[in-house]
Amino acid sequence: MAKKPQIAAETRPWRDPDAQPFVRISGVTKKFGDIYAVDDVSLDIYKGELFCLLGGSGSGKSTLLRMLAGFEEPTVGSIAIDGQDMAGVPPYRRPVNMMFQSYALFPHMSVAQNVAYGLKRDGLDRTAITERVDELLSLVRLEGYGKRRPDQLSGGQRQRVALARSLARRPKLLLLDEPLGALDKKLREQTQFELVKIQETLGVTFIVVTHDQEEAMSLATRIGVMNEGRIAMIGEPQDIYEFPNSRFVAGFIGSVNLVEGVVTEDEDDHVRIRSAELGCDIYVSHGVDCAPEQILWWAIRPEKITLTREPPEGDANVTKGTVEDIAYLGDMSVYRVLLESGKRLTVTRPNLHRSDPDGITWDEQVYASWGGFSGSVLTS
Amino acid sequence: MRLDAANGRAHWNVTPPGAASRAPFAPSLLTFAKDFEMKTPLALALAGLSLATPVLAQDQVVNVYNWSDYIAEDTLDRFTEETGITVNYDVFDSNELVEAKLLAGNSGYDVVVPSGFFLERQIAAGLFQPLDKSALPNLENMDPEVMESTASHDPGNEYGVDYMWGTTGLGYNVAELTERLGEDAALDTWDLLFDPATVEKLADCGVTMLDAPAEAYAAALNYLGLDPNSETEEDLAAAEELLASVRPYIRYYHSSQYIDDLANGEICLAMGYSGDVFIAEAAAEEAGQGIEIAYTIPEEGALKWFDMFAIPADAPHPEAAHEFINFMLRADIAAANTNYVYYASGNEAALELIDEEVKSDPAIYPTPEVSENLFTLNAHTPQYDEMLTSSWTRVKLGQ
Amino acid sequence: MSQSETPLRTRWYTKLFGPGAASGRALVIFAPVAWLTVFFVVPLAVVFGISLAIKEFGRPPYSDLLTVGEGGTVQLTLHLSNYLRIITDPLYVTAYLSSIRIAAISTIVALLIGYPMAYFIARARDPWRNVLLMLVILPFWTSFLLRVYALSGFMRGNGVINGLLGIFGIEPIQMMQTDFAVYVGIVYTYLPFMVLPLFTTLVKLDVSLLEASADLGAKPWQTFWSITLPLSLPGIAAGSMLVFIPAIGEFVIPSLLGGPSTLMIGRVLWDEFFSNTNWPRASAVAVAMLLIVVVPIMLMQRAQDAVVEGRTR
Known part of the structure; x- marks a missing residue:
């Protein structure tokens, strides 16, 4: 889970303009034939970070990770790790280890042999290796499993062997390719905690590739959202969620209501947008870099909208509709509200009471309203 | 092989290596192709159960099993033309192989051509049916002297009739031997093969022997001044010792491969059958690479053998077999075959039709003086044969 | 095979090929077994049999393993x-x-x-x-x-x-x-x-x-x-x-x-x-x-x- 804010405040080097990045990816492009797998990506990652590369399949996130590991060379651009240019450095000479999506455990070796593999290459003596292997196995809570072979382990155990193996050589940078992808939901949540704990304990920089936004949100110090080989947005989880910089990012992370509108007022301290889809004006309580008459988009998360039977005050940020559908999810319910324009809004409300006989129900006329800081104005 | 129409003389066109027309791959390949079927123990077992060769309409077919390189090119076609009987023609290069097939039974062959000294015991084992002499009017063409000789194997000539006869001597590359042994060296002696000091000098250009124990031991015994027909253990041991003493200089033991190899200079001395060496000689001449091959009946003497037509007891087409043998005994056919393969014919009537060149060649028709030194072989008893073959195996493998 | 169909006496193919060997499956297994028997086991047995005989000049060129003596006694002669x-x-x-x-x-x-x-x-x-x-x-x-x-x-x-x-x-x-x-x-x-x-x-x-x-x-x-x-x-x-x-x-x-x-x-x-x-x-x-x-x-x-x-x- 993301670090506590007070710690995070001290460890947010990306907010410090003088900080030296640990990994510097500059202008990296990777072409396979005519296809751009990674397209002009620049990215700085700092020591101690748990950085998530988030994107759908084919977004280029795995290719970027493989370039960091040294399995692929960039077509254009450079990668530096700890100040050292990685051009032409083969995987076995990089201060980097990787945990593979498939775990890539050596099937003909025991768990201990798998974990010891990297240590042997480093020329450690037998006792040092045994000690380190024991240490790692206890780190991933697999004491006593050293003699087993990978095919005698469960998926979760294999994942932990892979983690132990990739940590064995004390890499400065650990690359994790969909580390939780093969685990079921329950195990995944539990493992997320462990992964973060281990990362904090060891102080290793993690770069995690994932397609799972929840995983990214809960693990990462920062997230880089990738789309079609490019970085769509880099930011802390909260920034990504609350302040998406584009319709893609807004739509990719969580669910969102997205409407089109026209700027009618453009002031330093507020903006007014008329939206035919919403059937009302949107009043944004902060300045936006835009021009009058400009067409733009406005996004709001379902939980930021309030539903009421009575009309709230004000001429803006409120619209009327009918509850078309309600999905009860336990902790909350999801309401689908049909507006007069035919647009549907998704709204979530926490279920604060075990039962609410007077709750808003199907086919009711409701007012949907929101605050001036609740939505995001998107120009792209 | 082809018929050279220009000078009316038959030639074996055993092509030199690399020539495009190496189509038939020499008869030895055919033999191997057959042997190859016998490769696995399973096939070996099946050989016992094997079914006869395909039987077409009764008496429309005759299955002939003859020595390789032993018939004129057009003989079979002429036979089919005249009689309407199709010939399935198969070849071998060793008496032992024929015997193995006949003993296995159901060989499917109608006519086989073993040598007299094998025929003898095969008759005793009941492998053949008596010839129906009324179906063989051309028997009257036969040379009475030859008939007398073959009667020693086959009393009364009941089961076999001679096809051709020849000698087992030495074929050699004249230039290579002269170069290694000197201009004056005698080349008409078994010393070439059996004197270790001599044969050693020839080892590098290639010396080969027939893979035929009966003939190898007969030659060795004769060279040692012993009776070639001896069946005593001491004599056998003496012969084995002689053969083993030259074993290091022998490149291979094979009964047909040497024809090609002599012709194209792969080897320079071969213990071989007279006619086969002549085939090599003609082939070398044809190739025009300046290789000169010669055959000699060594002065110490050599084996004279008779190859006999015989009909297996279980021949599927005995009538066609008789017709085939009778055809082969015709004077013109016998002469054509001899003119083609350079083996002496057992056919007296054919003599006047045989080329003067062949008739006057003492290596084919030996002079009376040379004939003095020729000897014939009797059939070995199975007990001696057992000793002989295991001795031969020891020699060949250099054990 | 359902319970009702299974007779008390086990069928031969069930014994051979295990339970559940319905006729179709038995056939599928039978083909290679038959093939191996005819073309491997039998020839091998023939070869093994011959290997226990001794050479004789005749046709076939080996001694009989089984000979019928006087009074119909059958004698088996094996040579090692x-x-x-x-x-x-x-x-x-x-x-x-x-x-x-x-x-x-x-x-x-x-x-x-x-x-x-x-x-x-x-x-x-x-x-x-x-x-x-x-x-x-x-x-x-x-x-x-x-x-x-x-x-x-x-x-x-x-x-x-x-x-x-x-x-x-x-x-x-x-x-x-x-x-x-x-x-x-x-x-x-x-x-x-x-x-x-x-x-x-x-x-x-x-x-x-x-x-x-x-x-x-x-x-x-x-x-x-x-x-x-x-x-x-x-x-x-x-x-x-x-x-x-x-x-x-x-x-x-x-x-x-x-x-x-x-x-x-x-x-x-x-x-x-x-x-x-x-x-x-x-x-x-x-x-x-x-x-x-x-x-x-x-x-x-x-x-x-x-x-x-x-x-x-």
Whole structure:
């Protein structure tokens, strides 16, 4: 889970303009034939970070990770790790280890042999290796499993062997390719905690590739959202969620209501947008870099909208509709509200009471309203 | 092989290596192709159960099993033309192989051509049916002297009739031997093969022997001044010792491969059958690479053998077999075959039709003086044969 | 098969093929069993039977095992002399040992040549991979005999190789009728049997394992020794067996290319059968050869199982 804010405040080097990045990816492009797998990506990652590369399949996130590991060379651009240019450095000479999506455990070796593999290459003596292997196995809570072979382990155990193996050589940078992808939901949540704990304990920089936004949100110090080989947005989880910089990012992370509108007022301290889809004006309580008459988009998360039977005050940020559908999810319910324009809004409300006989129900006329800081104005 | 129409003389066109027309791959390949079927123990077992060769309409077919390189090119076609009987023609290069097939039974062959000294015991084992002499009017063409000789194997000539006869001597590359042994060296002696000091000098250009124990031991015994027909253990041991003493200089033991190899200079001395060496000689001449091959009946003497037509007891087409043998005994056919393969014919009537060149060649028709030194072989008893073959195996493998 | 259908007395095919052997399934299993019985078990039994007879001059050229005596007593006569001879006569022992040596050396050479071939074919990109595989298989489309004969054209005294050497003024080398020619022949002929199983295991090898090894600091050769090689052991075993076993009994190649001192059991067998007409001894040689072939199969099978299961406990 993301670090506590007070710690995070001290460890947010990306907010410090003088900080030296640990990994510097500059202008990296990777072409396979005519296809751009990674397209002009620049990215700085700092020591101690748990950085998530988030994107759908084919977004280029795995290719970027493989370039960091040294399995692929960039077509254009450079990668530096700890100040050292990685051009032409083969995987076995990089201060980097990787945990593979498939775990890539050596099937003909025991768990201990798998974990010891990297240590042997480093020329450690037998006792040092045994000690380190024991240490790692206890780190991933697999004491006593050293003699087993990978095919005698469960998926979760294999994942932990892979983690132990990739940590064995004390890499400065650990690359994790969909580390939780093969685990079921329950195990995944539990493992997320462990992964973060281990990362904090060891102080290793993690770069995690994932397609799972929840995983990214809960693990990462920062997230880089990738789309079609490019970085769509880099930011802390909260920034990504609350302040998406584009319709893609807004739509990719969580669910969102997205409407089109026209700027009618453009002031330093507020903006007014008329939206035919919403059937009302949107009043944004902060300045936006835009021009009058400009067409733009406005996004709001379902939980930021309030539903009421009575009309709230004000001429803006409120619209009327009918509850078309309600999905009860336990902790909350999801309401689908049909507006007069035919647009549907998704709204979530926490279920604060075990039962609410007077709750808003199907086919009711409701007012949907929101605050001036609740939505995001998107120009792209 | 082809018929050279220009000078009316038959030639074996055993092509030199690399020539495009190496189509038939020499008869030895055919033999191997057959042997190859016998490769696995399973096939070996099946050989016992094997079914006869395909039987077409009764008496429309005759299955002939003859020595390789032993018939004129057009003989079979002429036979089919005249009689309407199709010939399935198969070849071998060793008496032992024929015997193995006949003993296995159901060989499917109608006519086989073993040598007299094998025929003898095969008759005793009941492998053949008596010839129906009324179906063989051309028997009257036969040379009475030859008939007398073959009667020693086959009393009364009941089961076999001679096809051709020849000698087992030495074929050699004249230039290579002269170069290694000197201009004056005698080349008409078994010393070439059996004197270790001599044969050693020839080892590098290639010396080969027939893979035929009966003939190898007969030659060795004769060279040692012993009776070639001896069946005593001491004599056998003496012969084995002689053969083993030259074993290091022998490149291979094979009964047909040497024809090609002599012709194209792969080897320079071969213990071989007279006619086969002549085939090599003609082939070398044809190739025009300046290789000169010669055959000699060594002065110490050599084996004279008779190859006999015989009909297996279980021949599927005995009538066609008789017709085939009778055809082969015709004077013109016998002469054509001899003119083609350079083996002496057992056919007296054919003599006047045989080329003067062949008739006057003492290596084919030996002079009376040379004939003095020729000897014939009797059939070995199975007990001696057992000793002989295991001795031969020891020699060949250099054990 | 439902409960109601199952009679108290177990059906014969259920006994043979296990429960649930419905008639269709029994038929499917019956076909290969019948095939093996007719074409393997029966001939083998015939061969084994003959091996217990002794040579007789006649047709068939061996003694009867069963003879009916006076009063209809049936007498079974089994001769072990052929086996005794095989054990006591150094010829056979030497021939077996020499066959094993030739087969083993050929197998090792085929492995050394075949492994890199299979490796690069497995690593080749797609259109090329198929082309290369085709090139490996292509020789099968011509007669085996023809190919061996063609080899002799290369190796003979005035053949292609010596012709090339002659250009550089090098004296001709005697290659034909030597063990060298036999090795060349066996390796050449059986190489595809080595390459194909190796290819199959190598192409299935998970590339991420090799990447993981490199990632953990292993240089390419270390990765090869500790990952690629151990994981391709099943392919090595399969390929080696496919070369070794037929090479032991090889007859044609030593006959066509080898010299008289190239002692192989296949030739001894042929000689016993065709030159000596000693069927019983030839059969005994064949049975002994089968044992010699079966034993390495079982040993290798066991070794392979050990590799697969080993390290577990």
